[in-house]
Amino acid sequence: MSYWWLILGMAAITFTLRYSLFAFPHLRFAPVVRQGLHYVPTAVLSAIVVPGMLLPDGEHWALSLDNAYLMAGLVTIAIAAVTRHLLATIGGGLLVFFLLRWMLGQLPL
Amino acid sequence: MSRQQLYSRGVRDSTAMAVGIIPFGLIFGTLAGAAHLSLWQAVGMSLFVYAGSAQFIVISLFGAGASTLVILLTTFIVNLRHVLYSATLQPHVSQLPQRWRVLLAFWLTDETFAVVQRFYLFHGDKPLAHWYWLGVTTSLYLCWVSSSLVGVLFGQAVPDLASWGLEFAMLATFIGIVVPLLRNFPQIAAALVAGAVALATHALPYKLGLMAAAFSGIAIGVVLERQLDKSPREVHS
Numbered sequence: 387m388s389y390w391w392l393i394l395g396m397a398a399i400t401f402t403l404r405y406s407l408f409a410f411p412h413l414r415f416a417p418v419v420r421q422g423l424h425y426v427p428t429a430v431l432s433a434i435v436v437p438g439m440l441l442p443d444g445e446h447w448a449l450s451l452d453n454a455y456l457m458a459g460l461v462t463i464a465i466a467a468v469t470r471h472l473l474a475t476i477g478g479g480l481l482v483f484f485l486l487r488w489m490l491g492q493l494p495l
Numbered sequence: 496m497s498r499q500q501l502y503s504r505g506v507r508d509s510t511a512m513a514v515g516i517i518p519f520g521l522i523f524g525t526l527a528g529a530a531h532l533s534l535w536q537a538v539g540m541s542l543f544v545y546a547g548s549a550q551f552i553v554i555s556l557f558g559a560g561a562s563t564l565v566i567l568l569t570t571f572i573v574n575l576r577h578v579l580y581s582a583t584l585q586p587h588v589s590q591l592p593q594r595w596r597v598l599l600a601f602w603l604t605d606e607t608f609a610v611v612q613r614f615y616l617f618h619g620d621k622p623l624a625h626w627y628w629l630g631v632t633t634s635l636y637l638c639w640v641s642s643s644l645v646g647v648l649f650g651q652a653v654p655d656l657a658s659w660g661l662e663f664a665m666l667a668t669f670i671g672i673v674v675p676l677l678r679n680f681p682q683i684a685a686a687l688v689a690g691a692v693a694l695a696t697h698a699l700p701y702k703l704g705l706m707a708a709a710f711s712g713i714a715i716g717v718v719l720e721r722q723l724d725k726s727p728r729e730v731h732s
Contacts, residue, residue, distance in 0.1 A: 392567075396553065407581040423579040426713060437690075454663075466671050476671055494655050
């Protein structure tokens with residue numbers, strides 16, 4: 387099954403990145419690359435979060451008040467900014483999200 | 496301290512992280528099941544790849560029908576930050592035999608990095624510190640793999656789980672990681688640019704827009720950081 391090759395490929399890539407500097411104790415990156423690495427989490431995660439809120443199905447814009455992904459996402463950002471606590475952010479965000487979807491009748495209940 | 500003492504101290508120091516990992520493992524397991532991975536493929540991914548955010552993103556790429564090349568490139572980009580961890584911790588492992596370096600590299604996740612880096616910060620280079628590191632990694636790894644397994648089983652027991660919108664947990668997690676990073680102007684600009692480019696390029700095939708967005712955000716961050724370094728007063732005023 388091709389999924390297994392994919393998993394092995396991901397494993398090889400991930401391990402190579404983690405082992406990279408452990409393998410070559412004397413190798414050093416250029417300053418510009420080191421600087422760039424600082425922005426990797428911010429850039430990648432923002433590139434996932436923003437469309438996830440505004441285009442929940444990946445194709446169609448959902449700029450409306452009944453888009454629970456957008457509304458709860460904004461609340462989650464506020465919680466994160468105030469608490470700076472990961473689990474509080476996730477817990478609070480999920481609570482708001484499911485409350486909203488329940489009130490909007492979007493849950494399969 | 497002896498090897499055993501350091502090992503159990505590592506386990507103890509990572510308890511909070513280990514508990515925090517469990518919900519992610521559960522969510523990953525349920526989403527992997529919903530994306531039509533088999534039980535063993537889902538658990539195998541946690542066992543062999545062992546990279547939470549990459550695993551989440553790849554599961555969503557499966558759903559979007561992305562090509563193999565895009566999935567592997569995404570794994571590469573998403574896990575690039577581990578090079579930074581590898582670079583940061585490398586002085587502490589350069590004296591260790593290769594089998595130790597291979598093992599510790601395989602287990603080098605965000606959470607492990609956070610706990611271990613903190614230990615070195617406070618205690619310096621103890622001769623047997625890698626046993627502490629081993630305690631941290633084994634407890635986190637066990638939690639991740641076993642909660643993934645439970646998640647798949649849970650997903651199989653609750654069939655219409657996919658329509659609940661559990662994937663919002665991923666968004667909430669990423670928001671919880673990103674927002675505290677936005678402490679200066681270049682980081683904020685990197686986030687805004689990456690988000691805007693991701694929106695503008697969302698129609699590109701195979702999620703190539705994700706990579707365009709990531710590189711744009713990184714480039715903006717570096718350019719702004721360099722400008723701020725050159726003329727701090729001008730830019731701030």
